[in-house]
Each structure stands twice: as structure tokens, then as C-alpha cells.
Amino acid sequence: KSIRARKPAAQYADYLSSVYEAIPDGILAPFLANHDTGRAIGSLQARSSLERAKFAETILNMIGGCTFTYYGEEIGMVGSGDDPNKRLAMYWNDGDMTAQPPGVTNIEYAYPCVDDQLADEYSLLNYMKALNHLKLDNPAIARGATEIIFSDAYVCVLKRVWEESTIYIVMNFSPKSAQSYTLEVSGLELGGILDVSEENTSVSFMETGAQIELPPYGVCVLTAK
Known part of the structure; x- marks a missing residue:
């Protein structure tokens, strides 16, 4: 639903x-x-x-x-x-x-x-x-404890911790518009991207985190060192 x-x-x-x-x-x-x-x-x-x-x-x-x-x-x-x-x-x-x-x-x-x-x-x-x-590639997706660290009308961000692994799942629920999200966590690496069309998700890493640009229905998984 x-x-x-x-x-x-x-x-x-x-x-x-x-x-x-x-x-x-x-x-x-x-x-x-x-x-x-x-x-x-x-x-x-x-x-x-x-x-x-x-x-x-x-x-x-x-x-x-x-x-x-x-x-x-x-x-x-x-x-x-x-x-x-x-x-x-x-x-x-x-x-x-x-x-x-x-x-x-x-x-x-x-x-x-x-x-x-x-x-x-x-x-x-x-x-x-x-x-x-x-x-x-990211076993923590299916395992571990989940924390919802952000949600608004179209963006939802999950943090999941399993054993020594911590991942962040950033999802754009909009079918029509791109969405931006800044994840302020240091030491991030790209865990993977899923795009539903030829429009691509982009991630810019900074010392303090990552800036994520998600196309419609785009998903990005980031891992923390």
C-alpha cells in the first residue's frame, strides 16, 4: 500500500x-x-x-x-x-x-x-x-537491527547494524521527481545502487558524509567503515 x-x-x-x-x-x-x-x-x-x-x-x-x-x-x-x-x-x-x-x-x-x-x-x-x-554483497540488508533515521513524503533512510557491519539504505519513493539527501556520517563507502531506468543515482563523498542524488525510485546503499 x-x-x-x-x-x-x-x-x-x-x-x-x-x-x-x-x-x-x-x-x-x-x-x-x-x-x-x-x-x-x-x-x-x-x-x-x-x-x-x-x-x-x-x-x-x-x-x-x-x-x-x-x-x-x-x-x-x-x-x-x-x-x-x-x-x-x-x-x-x-x-x-x-x-x-x-x-x-x-x-x-x-x-x-x-x-x-x-x-x-x-x-x-x-x-x-x-x-x-x-x-x-551487503548481508546486513537482510539481518540485524534497524533504525529509521529519516523519513518524509518521498525519502526514507534506514540504518541497519549486524555484527561489525553498519549500512545505510536511502530510498526515493517518488515515481516522478528526483530527491536529494545528505547523510552526515563519516567514513562512508558505496555499498551499491539500484536504478529502475536509465536515470542514474549519484553519490558525492565528503569528510563529513555523503550527498546522494536519487532519480525516481532510486535506491542507494552505503556502508560505514
Whole structure:
């Protein structure tokens, strides 16, 4: 819900606060969809907004914990209504399709097949691969204690500490406008960047911290020495 709210970053921060307060010692297992729910592309109203689909996957993964991806979500599969419609065959390519489950009433694929998306550097699938690599390179994203150090209408900044690692996650929730944020922490290094389009995030490091320029739906991870 927060991705389409009037003040999406603030609502996301409020949601995280309530979750962390309710489950202080648990390991979260968030997901956007499963075999009993409508596909995320539909609930996100993202059939015509690839950027929104990408960013939704990112803010889910930035919650922390063990994130689950229902098969097909990584290529933007759709399906709702009767349960078989939510369990369509994986769309590998146009010539390689397994049988559809019994009872299907609507067969539709909103985004290209796996093979086509692998060949497109700006596809949802390649974005998901980059997201997973970012998490592997920065294990604290999925672990440790979280502090929300800033949130306004469109920018949310999380601090996460795990063992000897401290990271800062800076996110722009605006679908249309760039946002700036100055993180005043010394000894920062770049942990990674996720951009939903050809517009790029830029980071300028200073002795006292970093100046971050985020395009729409841009995300930057910084690590503290």
C-alpha cells in the first residue's frame, strides 16, 4: 500500500516501525504474492509501470529478514480470481511452455518471457538479479537491527547494524521527481545502487558524509567503515 500512498516514504517508515515493534526478536518472511493470492503486478497496478514493479520488489527486500519470491514474480507474471489463474506455467520462452494447471480461466502474460528479459538490461528480471546481488554483497540488508533515521513524503533512510557491519539504505519513493539527501556520517563507502531506468543515482563523498542524488525510485546503499 505504501508505494501508492500520498506520502509513500512516510507510510513505509510507519509500517516498518509497527512491524519491528510487534516482532522485535523474530525473523521476518515477507512476500508480495503466493499461490493463494493475486499476483503482485495486479495488486500494484503495475501492468503499465515496470518501474513501480521494480521498486516494489526493492522496498520489500529492504524490510529485512528472509524474503520470498513466488515463481514468476521476477518476470512480472499476472493472475487473479480463480486459484489456477495464479499458478500459470512459467513463461520461459515462446516455444517452451509446460501445460497450464487444470481449471485455468484466463491465460495472460503482461511482460516478456525469461529469454527476452535476460537479453534486456532494463528488464524486471535483470533488475531482480541486481537486487539479489546487492543483498549478497551487503548481508546486513537482510539481518540485524534497524533504525529509521529519516523519513518524509518521498525519502526514507534506514540504518541497519549486524555484527561489525553498519549500512545505510536511502530510498526515493517518488515515481516522478528526483530527491536529494545528505547523510552526515563519516567514513562512508558505496555499498551499491539500484536504478529502475536509465536515470542514474549519484553519490558525492565528503569528510563529513555523503550527498546522494536519487532519480525516481532510486535506491542507494552505503556502508560505514
